[in-house]
Amino acid sequence: MLGKGIEFVYLFLILGWNCGKAKKDLQSEVSDQELFWGADQYDFAIVLPASDAECFWHFSHHGEYFYLNFMVQWVTGVGANRHLSVTVNAPSGLIVGTADDVTGEIAFNAKETGFYQMCFSNFHNRFGSMQVFMNFGVYYQDSGDSNEDENMKQLNSTLDTIDDSSNKLQSSVFHMWRYYAVGRMRKAADYYLLLSNLNYVSTWSTVLSLVIILAGYLQLYFLKRLFNTKQTTETEKPRC
Template sequence: MWTVTVCNFLVIAYILSLTTASMETALTFQVPPRKEQCFYEDVQENHEIEMDFQVVDGGDLDIDFQAYDGSLKRIAINRRESYGTHTFTVKESGVYKFCFSNKFSKLTSKTVFMDVYVDDGVYTADNEAEEGASLHAGFTTLHKQVDNIKSQLFKTQVQLQLSKAQRNKDQKIQNSNKIRVDRWSMVQCVFMILMATVQVYLLKQLFKEDKSAKRQARI
């Protein structure tokens, strides 16, 4: 009984001591016209970066994107895109730079959703847990399963966030189209009323001319 309790304690201690340097950042921000916004991420060697962005509001829903590694070498570029997905493997430590440019737009601000996930792929365990050498193989298998579940949950979260951003974008487009249809319908109604008024006026003028002509003929 005591042995089982100790084993359970070691399993729990090992799971709790599993740590990663994984980091996730999700932002929604605005880029004013003729401006550029940049974000920086300090990443260590052998880490992996996964980033997604999507324009959810503003103009034609497009923006320029550029990514730079620690040596300021450009590693990705998108020109006037609505969305983008990039994966980078960090070969040397440094500060990575992600820039969103709206310089081509003179009047319209852009609202952008960005999600950045950094994963080192290296896991460390507490020294006390490592003393249970006989349980190491089982811990490794359990760790892999937990890591796989975590990875799937993260991908699901990203997809949900992108779906939400896409839904917001579609709603913005729908509202914009509705406003355009309402305005055009109003213009058409005003034009039809104006044309009807002109036609009635012209018909009245024709009858007035006929009456005046008959009066002159009688005289």
């Protein structure tokens, strides 16, 4: 028994060292990209320069529910396109989700264990940058592949009933958190839209006020020149 325990500890240490080495190798390969390892949910905003792209990596296990929500909050430049191109790649390199819109959602059940890559591209705008708010993460959902006999046993067991209720409550809280994040996206987008409209109205109001004042001054100036007369003398009289 002691020998098996030592062997188990040895295998555990080797496995942990290999996982740590694989993680460091992956971080060195994608040094210019952001890795997310550990937490289940993230939400933040980034600014994408013109014709630029940025990628993020998130670790997910097999069977977990992977989701990504995004929304373009503001875009600079004249005649800028608000559409954002988004792709999600599996650890094997396969594309598991795409979107090309102002706001969107990509969700699926993870079939592989590893880092899923999320790339955001602003190739629609060659001269304008955009701010994107994103919310992504993973959640484990029970598959529910149990037969009727097991379901009856769970109903008859108080502990299993409490566990099932807790899982349902956790799922409800998770989805409410997602709706809250989407609500924050929309609120921020509306705020930036109102701020942009305020700056637009204020700027053009100031410019038009200056134009009106300048036009009134020029009109008075030229009108006054029409009534200017020279003082005449006996030797110098006005000519017809």
